Structures are given as structure tokens and as C-alpha cells.
Amino acid sequence: MKERIIFGFDPFVIPFTLGMVFIILYLLTGTTRIVLSLSNSERVSLFKSLFSRSLFKSIKEIFTDVLLHIKIFKRNALLGYMHSSIAFGWFMLIFIGHLEVMLYTPHRNGVLYYPVFFRFFVMETNETLRGAFFFFLMDLFLLIVLTGVSLAIYKRFRSIKLGMKRTSKHKPGDKIAMIALWMVFPLRLIAESFTADISGGSFLTKGVNKILFNFVSNHDYMLPVWWAYSSVLAIFLFALPFSRYMHIPTEILLIFLRNAGIKSTSSRDGFAETEIYSCSSCGICIDACPMLSVEEKSKYTTVYLIRLLRRRKSESLGAVNQCLMCRKCVELCPVQIDSCRLKLLKKGEVFQNGVFNHNYRKDEVEKKEQSVNIKEQDGIIYYAGCMTHLTPAIYTSFIKILKRANIPYLFADEDGSVCCGRPLILSGGESSAKALIRENTALIESCTYKTLVLSCPICLKVFKENYELKDVRIIHHSEYIDELISKKVIEVEMSDMSAIYHDPCDLGRGCLVYDAPRRALSKVVALQTIDSEKRESICCGGSLASRKFSYSEKREVASDSLNTLIAMDPDLLITSCPLCLKTFSSVNRKETLDIAQLIEKQMIKH
Amino acid sequence: MSKFGFEIAKDLRRDLDCSDTLLFSYVKSRQPDILKCIGCGSCSATCPASVYKQTSFRRSILMLERGEVKELKSLIEGCMLCGKCNIVCPRGINTRDIILTINELFIENKL
Numbered sequence: 045m046k047e048r049i050i051f052g053f054d055p056f057v058i059p060f061t062l063g064m065v066f067i068i069l070y071l072l073t074g075t076t077r078i079v080l081s082l083s084n085s086e087r088v089s090l091f092k093s094l095f096s097r098s099l100f101k102s103i104k105e106i107f108t109d110v111l112l113h114i115k116i117f118k119r120n121a122l123l124g125y126m127h128s129s130i131a132f133g134w135f136m137l138i139f140i141g142h143l144e145v146m147l148y149t150p151h152r153n154g155v156l157y158y159p160v161f162f163r164f165f166v167m168e169t170n171e172t173l174r175g176a177f178f179f180f181l182m183d184l185f186l187l188i189v190l191t192g193v194s195l196a197i198y199k200r201f202r203s204i205k206l207g208m209k210r211t212s213k214h215k216p217g218d219k220i221a222m223i224a225l226w227m228v229f230p231l232r233l234i235a236e237s238f239t240a241d242i243s244g245g246s247f248l249t250k251g252v253n254k255i256l257f258n259f260v261s262n263h264d265y266m267l268p269v270w271w272a273y274s275s276v277l278a279i280f281l282f283a284l285p286f287s288r289y290m291h292i293p294t295e296i297l298l299i300f301l302r303n304a305g306i307k308s309t310s311s312r313d314g315f316a317e318t319e320i321y322s323c324s325s326c327g328i329c330i331d332a333c334p335m336l337s338v339e340e341k342s343k344y345t346t347v348y349l350i351r352l353l354r355r356r357k358s359e360s361l362g363a364v365n366q367c368l369m370c371r372k373c374v375e376l377c378p379v380q381i382d383s384c385r386l387k388l389l390k391k392g393e394v395f396q397n398g399v400f401n402h403n404y405r406k407d408e409v410e411k412k413e414q415s416v417n418i419k420e421q422d423g424i425i426y427y428a429g430c431m432t433h434l435t436p437a438i439y440t441s442f443i444k445i446l447k448r449a450n451i452p453y454l455f456a457d458e459d460g461s462v463c464c465g466r467p468l469i470l471s472g473g474e475s476s477a478k479a480l481i482r483e484n485t486a487l488i489e490s491c492t493y494k495t496l497v498l499s500c501p502i503c504l505k506v507f508k509e510n511y512e513l514k515d516v517r518i519i520h521h522s523e524y525i526d527e528l529i530s531k532k533v534i535e536v537e538m539s540d541m542s543a544i545y546h547d548p549c550d551l552g553r554g555c556l557v558y559d560a561p562r563r564a565l566s567k568v569v570a571l572q573t574i575d576s577e578k579r580e581s582i583c584c585g586g587s588l589a590s591r592k593f594s595y596s597e598k599r600e601v602a603s604d605s606l607n608t609l610i611a612m613d614p615d616l617l618i619t620s621c622p623l624c625l626k627t628f629s630s631v632n633r634k635e636t637l638d639i640a641q642l643i644e645k646q647m648i649k650h
Numbered sequence: 651m652s653k654f655g656f657e658i659a660k661d662l663r664r665d666l667d668c669s670d671t672l673l674f675s676y677v678k679s680r681q682p683d684i685l686k687c688i689g690c691g692s693c694s695a696t697c698p699a700s701v702y703k704q705t706s707f708r709r710s711i712l713m714l715e716r717g718e719v720k721e722l723k724s725l726i727e728g729c730m731l732c733g734k735c736n737i738v739c740p741r742g743i744n745t746r747d748i749i750l751t752i753n754e755l756f757i758e759n760k761l
Binding site: 396397398399400401402404430431433434459460461462463465467468471473480586588591592593594595596623626 | 683696698699701702703723726727728729730731732733734736737738739742743744746747750752753754755756757761
């Protein structure tokens with residue numbers, strides 16, 4: 045390979061070079077701004093993480109998530125191929141381009157535009173064989189990218205074929221960058237094909253070269269194509285900061301920040317800003333969102349909310365108040381943006397206490413009577429929670445199970461107690477909730493047993509995350525029942541009924557309890573499985589997080605969620621959350637039961 | 651039982667011509683659900699905060715309509731937003747939103 049153009053310059057490289065300089069400066073300022081906005085301790089941990097094991101973890105994640113998009117592959121192979129072909133293919137084109145420059149024209153190392161327009165500046169010599177390897181690779185990756193781009197164009201029209209019912213709607217900036225991106229690779233193919241008989245090529249460029257020369261044989265015509273290629277790249281680079289493609293560079297920073305253990309503490313601090321800019325608007329969260337059951341709520345889904353946050357629009361608060369906080373979008377997000385945390389922080393920032401005053405019950409919590417003979421760890425504290433008091437069947441059944449198993453227990457809130465605090469936290473009043481947390485902590489600490497069993501996943505999540513109960517094991521009643529069965533403390537018999545289990549959001553995605561209830565249920569019923577279960581379970585709609593969902597809208601979400609659950613017509617719908625039970629009972633024609641009710645029914649009574 | 655006995659009832663007269671219904675109309679415009687209330691009292695019956703404080707959602711709607719802002723505050727200040735009233739309401743009123751709206755109005759109007 046040798047240089048064809050003596051100075052290694054042609055005016056057509058100017059648009060690209062300008063774009064490249066612009067984006068490099070933009071990214072440098074952006075990164076510095078974010079690093080500066082971190083607190084001192086955060087900066088120290090970021091710095092430390094760069095010299096520890098987490099560096100390798102970050103590099104691995106950059107490969108698997110940013111380039112190969114393994115997570116999307118697992119969801120839908122074609123969609124995954126579309127994302128990874130463009131990302132990884134393009135990366136390889138850039139990488140091999142640089143290798144070529146290093147090998148053949150080492151004196152041009154560091155010239156911004158040279159690797160991109162390498163084929164224009166060089167010509168083939170006798171040592172083609174050495175080049176042929178790279179020619180082949182370059183053509184191969186260009187082909188891969190082109191297939192990815194054609195899939196992307198196809199997806200704009202028929203997204204369902206790529207496993208997406210809906211895709212995100214784009215803003216003008218996104219559209220300009222997207223169309224420029226689509227045009228980059230076809231233009232590159234034409235431009236490189238034009239010069240393929242001079243600078244060499246492989247199966248793709250040589251082939252196109254032969255076809256092209258049937259129409260245009262004069263090499264002078266290639267300059268306009270190279271101009272077009274350079275200009276389209278420039279448009280893409282200039283539009284990048286104003287488009288969703290900003291996620292490409294930001295995601296790398298996000299991975300480093302996340303692996304340094306940094307978390308957002310306000311909806312607009314350094315980390316939150318990185319998360320907001322890392323959203324690729326891929327739209328996977330749209331299909332995941334249970335709010336979609338109500339057509340006009342689709343504009344409040346996470347992808348659009350993040351867009352509002354990014355543009356600092358005041359409407360973002362309205363969207364935050366709509367969300368049911370089921371965390372499914374967080375679970376499925378290929379970039380793992382913790383949007384629910386952002387939403388909570390946003391709510392907390394605007395929440396002001398105008399009327400509330402929760403400092404009641406100053407008198408000592410009376411010590412509950414306990415029998416002295418029993419060892420402390422043998423018994424349990426049972427805390428039903430507000431919602432379970434609305435569905436007394438759950439605690440009645442659970443207490444029957446406890447009595448059958450001869451387990452000493454203390455019903456901490458038998459006569460009611462203050463709320464666990466999570467509904468208040470979900471409304472943004474985390475500081476007001478502290479009074480409630482204090483009350484309940486005193487109540488639990490007044491009991492001597494060291495195992496706390498809760499029936500309500502909403503309470504479970506807040507007890508696990510916001511309470512500081514020393515040496516107290518906090519579990520859900522479904523986990524406890526599973527333990528009782530596996531330790532053979534209670535015996536159950538199989539029934540001839542089929543059932544489907546609904547994972548409550550706060551128990552499944554919130555506390556990662558998926559298997560314990562299933563293990564217990566499989567001993568008593570024939571348990572069906574569906575696609576949208578475990579981490580993909582759909583919210584029942586009863587959520588306390590949404591402030592704006594009306595009764596009828598909640599019912600629509602519930603019946604949609606129910607229809608997915610009972611697709612295989614099970615005899616029973618089982619859940620382990622009093623709120624889900626309440627919501628589903630009102631729409632389900634067949635029986636809806638809590639796991640405690642079913643186990644109590646199937647218990648062998650000697 | 652210490653309070654058992656007879657005493658002179660408090661004056662229950664309200665001069666509705668002088669009542670300040672501004673707050674009510676604000677709430678009405680932001681959350682029209684409030685008009686659905688039939689005053690059945692399910693919300694107050696199930697309220698866990700009513701054990702500790704004089705909390706009653708039913709009464710707070712009544713006081714809001716009458717413009718008794720001071721009494722209104724004492725009726726909802728104990729609310730923990732647990733949402734039980736929301737679930738038991740036979741009219742499906744979004745009670746939590748109404749309470750949060752009242753809270754916001756108290757801040758906005760510096761009441």
C-alpha cells in the first residue's frame with residue numbers, strides 16, 4: 045500500500061474533521077462537568093475504581109453491553125443483531141481502519157480523518173496479499189453494519205417483526221442524526237467501491253465497483269461521493285449532542301460511574317445526568333409499561349419521561365406522578381438506568397409538607413406479653429400491615445398455619461399500627477416517613493423474637509431498605525411458608541387444581557423473591573408458567589405509587605394484566621400481596637387466593 | 651368513661667354565606683373526584699391514622715366544602731397516605747390525590 049495523494053489531504057475531509065473536533069471538545073467538556081459535579085468522596089471512589097478490579101468489570105461491560113448488546117440479544121435475537129451489528133460492526137470498522145493506518149502509512153498516525161478515508165488516500169501495490177486480509181475484514185464488517193442498518197430502517201415500519209409492539213417517537217434532533225446514520229454506511233460502500241480498483245477491495249467493494257463501472261467509468265466522479273460521505277458523517281457528529289445517539293459515549297461513562305458504586309442523590313446530579321443522557325430511547329420500556337393499558341398514558345412511559353428530564357421540562361413532574369413504580373422498565377432497560385430512583389428523587393425534591401404531622405403516639409409502646417419458656421429465635425413477629433388488615437383472610441390463614449405448626453408468634457399490629465411509611469415515601473415524603481419508621485421500629489424492637497414476617501410486599505421492601513432493625517431477619521410470609529414446608533414442619537397435600545402465580549412488583553422485582561412462593565405452591569397445585577412472569581411480571585395496577593391513576597384506569601390495567609395471567613385458563617390465580625389480591629379479585633371471575641390461604645386449605649390436618 | 655354525662659352541645663350553626671369555598675373550588679378543578687363523595691364514611695372507618703389522631707377523610711371533605719380550613723388541617727394532618735381509603739371507597743375516589751392536592755394548596759396559599 046502506498047499513498048496516492050501526496051499531501052494526504054483533500055478538501056472533502058473538512059466537514060468530517062470539523063464535526064470530529066466539535067464532538068471531541070463537547071465530550072471533553074461534558075465529562076469534565078460531570079466529574080466536577082460529583083462530590084469529593086464520589087470522585088475518590090471513581091478514581092480508586094480505575095485502579096482496581098472493577099476496571100476489568102467495566103471493560104467487560106463496555107464490550108457486552110455497549111458493543112455486543114447481549115441483553116437485547118437475550119430478549120429478541122433479531123433486535124439484538126440489529127443493535128450489535130451497527131455498534132460492534134462500526135467499532136470494528138474504526139478499529140481496523142486505525143490498524144491499517146498504523147501498518148501501511150505510519151507517518152499519518154494521529155491524523156483525525158486518515159483512518160476514515162484511508163481508501164481514498166492510498167493505492168494498491170504488489171503486496172496486496174497482506175492487505176487482502178484487512179480488505180476482507182473491512183468488507184465483512186461493512187456488510188454486517190449494512191444489514192443492521194437495513195433492519196433498523198425496516199424496524200421503523202414494522203417494529204413487531206423485531207419483537208417490539210411500539211417504538212419510541214423521535215424528536216427532530218433524533219431524526220436528523222438517525223437519517224444521517226442510516227446514510228453513512230451506504231455512502232461509505234459507494235465511495236469505497238468507486239476507488240476499489242485503485243486502492244483494493246474485497247468481495248463487496250470489488251463487486252459493487254464492477255457494477256458501478258458499467259454506468260460511470262470516470263474516476264473523477266468519485267469525489268462528490270466522498271464529499272457526501274464526509275458531509276453525512278459531519279451532520280451525524282454535529283447532531284449527536286442533540287440526539288438520542290448521545291447515549292453511545294455517555295453509556296461508557298455511566299458504566300465507570302456505576303462500577304465505582306456511585307448512586308444518584310438528586311434527580312439532576314452528575315450520576316443522574318449521566319443516566320439521563322445514557323438513555324438510547326430504544327423504546328423497550330414502552331412495551332414493558334403497564335400504563336399502556338390506558339392509551340393516553342403512553343406518553344408518560346419512562347423513555348419520554350427521561351426525555352422531559354433531559355430537556356428540564358416542568359411536565360416531567362406530571363409524568364412522574366403517573367408512574368405505577370412497578371420497576372419493570374428498570375428491569376428490562378438494556379442500559380440499566382434506575383429510572384424509578386430518578387422518579388422518587390424528583391418527587392422528593394418537590395414534596396413539601398404543608399399539613400402532615402405524624403408525630404403521634406408519644407406514649408411508650410407497651411411490651412407485648414410473651415411466654416418465657418420459649419427460646420427467642422423460635423418464635424416470629426408477625427406484622428400484617430394496613431393492606432392485610434383490609435384482606436383479613438390472609439392473616440387468618442397465616443395464623444392458622446402458625447398454630448398448626450406450633451410456632452409461637454406475636455401479632456405486632458393486631459389492633460392496627462401506623463403505616464410502614466412506603467406509601468409516603470412513594471409520594472416523595474421520605475423525611476415525613478421517618479416519624480412512621482421510628483414508631484414501627486419501636487414496635488418491632490419491643491418484641492423479643494428475631495424473625496419478622498410480613499404479609500405485605502410494600503411493607504417488606506421498606507422494612508428491608510429504610511429500617512435499621514438490628515439482628516432482625518425480615519422475610520415475607522410466602523418465604524416463611526416455603527421454609528415450613530421444606531423443613532416438614534407442616535405437611536401439605538396435592539390438589540387437582542391448576543394455578544398461575546402472579547409475582548407482586550415489590551416482592552419480585554423489589555425484593556427478588558421469585559422462587560420461594562413457587563416452590564411452596566408446586567407442592568399443592570399444578571403450577572403453570574407463562575412468558576411474562578418473574579422479572580417480567582405485569583403490575584396489577586393497584587399500585588400506591590401512582591397519584592393520578594383513577595379507579596377506572598386502575599381497573600383497565602388490572603384486567604389487561606389478568607388476561608395475560610390467565611391465558612392458559614388456570615383454576616386459581618395465586619398471589620402473595622394483599623393489594624394484588626384485592627385488585628385481581630374485583631376483575632377475576634375465577635377464584636383469586638393468597639398463597640397463605642391456599643396452603644392453609646391444603647394443609648394435612650392430623 | 652370519665653367524659654360520660656351531659657353537657658351543653660357545641661353550637662353547630664354555620665353561616666354558609668360567609669364560608670370560604672376557594673380551597674374547595676381549587677381542589678375541585680384539580681381533582682374532580684371530590685364531587686363523587688357520597689359521605690358513606692368507609693374511608694374514616696378503615697383509616698389506621700384515626701386511632702391516634704382525629705383523622706377523617708369524610709369529615710375533611712365536609713369541612714373543605716364549608717371552608718373550615720383550620721378544622722380541615724386537623725382532620726388530615728395525621729394522614730399517612732397508606733391508601734386504604736382509596737381501596738375501600740365505593741365511588742372509587744382518588745383520595746390520596748385529593749389529600750396531596752390539599753397539602754399543595756396549603757403550601758401555595760401559605761395557610
